[in-house]
Amino acid sequence: MNKHHNKFWYLLFTLPLIIIFATVVLIPFFIGLFYSFFEWDGFSNNPMVYVGIDNYIALLDDGRFGQSAWLTLKFTIMSLILVNVLGLGFALLVTSALKSTNFARTMFFMPNLIGGLILGYIWQFIFSDAFRIIGDLTGNERIFFNWLNDTDFAMYALVIVFSWQMAGYMMIIYIAGIQSIPGEVMESAQIDGANYWQRFKNIVFPLLMPALTISLFLTLSFGFKIYDTNLSLTGGGPALSTELLAMQIYNEIFGYNNYGYGQAKAIVFFIVIATITLTQVYVTKKREVEM
Amino acid sequence: MSFFKRYLKEFMLAFGSLLFLSPIYIMFVNSFKDRSQLYENVLALPETLTFEHYIRAMDRMNFGLAFFNSMVITVISVFFIVILSSMTAWMLVRKDNVWSRIIFMTLIATMLIPFQTIMMPLLQLMDQIMQTTGIPMLNTRGGLIFMHIGFNASLAVFLYHGFIKSIPISLEESAEIDGANKLTVFWKIIFPILKPITVTVIILNVIQIWNDYLLPSLVLTDKDLRTIPLATFYFFGEFTIQWNQAMAGLVLTIIPVVIFYVFAQKHIIRGIGEGAVK
Known part of the structure; x- marks a missing residue:
């Protein structure tokens, strides 16, 4: 069997799970990391304000x-x-x-x-x-x-x-x-x-x-x-x-x-x-x- | 050990373990009592046997529908978790290249992430997907099933991965020489061998998904989509608590679990042990 053919089987077996997993766990994790540097009230009409590590600093006094x-x-x-x-x-x-x-x-x-x-x-x-x-x-x-x-x-x-x-x-x-x-x-x-x-x-x-x-x-x-x-x-x-x-x-x-x-x-x-x-x-x- | 001493010990152990379940007893007996009986003595057996509270609780929780929702969501999620995880794990073991290792390590590493760390961005992303592609990810059973698969994939792949490593490759090779394609090899030869670990994966995921409250509470807003834990939560929140009715509602929620336990007890205890030790 040729290489191209093997790649097809590899993707067929693994890709569905990887896509679901990435959408549900992996990507949200990184989006979450990103959100933690912003101030935002969750309403999509309101602006997200970049505050750097202020959220983390504020935690120390919380x-x-x-x-x-x-x-x-x-x-x-x-x-x-x-x-x-x-x-x-x-x-x-x-x-x-x-x-x-x-x-x-x-x-x-x-x-x-x-x-x-x-x-x-x-x-x-x-x-x-x-x-x-x-x-x-x-x-x-x-x-x-x-x-x-x-x-x-x-x-x-x-x-x-x-x-x-x-x-x-x-x-x-x-x-x-x-x-x-x-x-x-x-x-x-x-x-x-x-x-x-x-x-x-x-x-x-x-x-x-x-x-x-x-x-x-x-x-x-x-x-x-x-x-x-x-x-x-x-x-x-x-x-x-x-x-x-x-x-x-x-x-x-x-x-x-x-x-x-x-x-x-x-x-x-x-x-x-x-x-x-x-x-x-x-x-x-x-x-x-x-x- | 003397005859008497031995029977005393037997009795103590059996009685002690029943005493451990006394909260279940308290829940059960009070689900049949009227108000005055309940406040008179919570520990006593009920004087009358009325199913009135059960009927009211069933109606208020919309128990039939909640049971149906829980069943559909659990069964379909577990079905896909078993199929997709076993296929993925098999490929990752048999094609041992850089990609396989990266994928496997990523799956394992993310098992460390608690749900609370992902829940908010997950909802944002699902909302985005809904708005851009029109696929209804939120407030649908399908969307919830999709997310259950994603959250439970890591452990399932991990368990299958460990098991597949111990299967000799020679079986598959001879089948492939005979011209069978990968799908045939997997379903005809490999998947049947995986049965013990499949049972473990099913048990662990059924328990986890059936009992899950937080994820469905965030994803499902429609009343008609509520699972049993969600229905229970709203049942306790919406009315001033009448304990006898509340206890009847809780007994209802436990019945399916007890039935499951009675039928699959041996597998459950073995599966839990295997899932933990690995």
Whole structure:
């Protein structure tokens, strides 16, 4: 077959996807970079004013942006701990020799299939009126009150819902890690008289490091990008106390009509996420070599 | 382990995992209660079994239409993602030249870009395309499907790419010597071999596209085009919340997901694991 002919097949197979991908992802990304150097309210009749890097400089003094970045970090770290403790715990439970493990695995994973928006609405009822009613019933009003009206507890509520959704996901990753541990190693340790905790600490945990790395950074990246659950559970409130970065970018662009400034926030958001994800790849690769 | 201790443990694990799903229970029982029952005790089982709230919720969300829209958009998007990504990935692996590497690296690198970074310029570009060419990119199912394909192509190509690399080339070569063209070779020989990874790609994309809220909310403005997440959002926004009706609406939205889970459970858990580890 001649060269010309090969080129035809190459284009036939790859071009449709490349065109769609370029139109949807690649070109908008560069247009977005361009917009971030302008001041514009999004109305096509109004002029776009070139402001250089002013949008980025203004970000440094933007208290609302700083606050949101801090809240996002706080949210992500709390979630990181809770998701992985639960995920690892569940994985250890469902890899035991019990018969009910399959059933438990199915149940633990279930919330992950429900979309973040729907989950947020389910829990909105629980943390607001259901908690209040339970508080009235049991008299335990120090725990059971409307969490979503409290600036601190609204954040905890968001952490709990996110963890509820993600724990089953991380469980799956940890299960794969646990199953890759050779059975003979565990058996011989048991014969040598190592108890459960010793086996966990000295064998299971070190061999789980690759799974741990993946889970930690997946949680980190999903946590930073949370939007749907944030919107349906708290809507950013009360008093912006749960307005995380993804939501703030949306509000800045489509709420306040600061298209250029909001886009600059979106670019910074990308840089933060890219840094996290690249660190993930780097660390994961490094561990793989060591293993 | 003694007989009793063993059964206690079995019971604890089964019960504990059910307790984990208690929010689902709360949602479910309260969707049948009237107002006074609900405010009396949210945890109790309903005294009566009324489907009144379901009927109202279904009507207000226009659930039938939303289900249809979600179904059409998800199925067609996933269909094209599977076909286009597998074809692209195969070419990229088999023609290992500079172009293939650039295309592959670009696809992987852009997986780092969060949706929020692209959403505004994407809408601007789609609007431009609409105005210059007349192709209705915004506020149509087709336009949304187009964008779903674009956003989910990278991961799908990546998964196929990894899988195809492990398939020996000899099969294809002998077929080509026999005079089969590339399309025939791909569909007759390669695509059937890709089945395990195709299942993974389908599962991951069905979950992602079915549950997606933000992209459809930006693209679709017409009431009649709303998907299930969109219908849910407006359902919660338009009325003062009557919790029993709201819970009935949420149960409705979860039913398709539960059915999907029951039928494809093994594949889902395997697919999720594979998608994450790679």
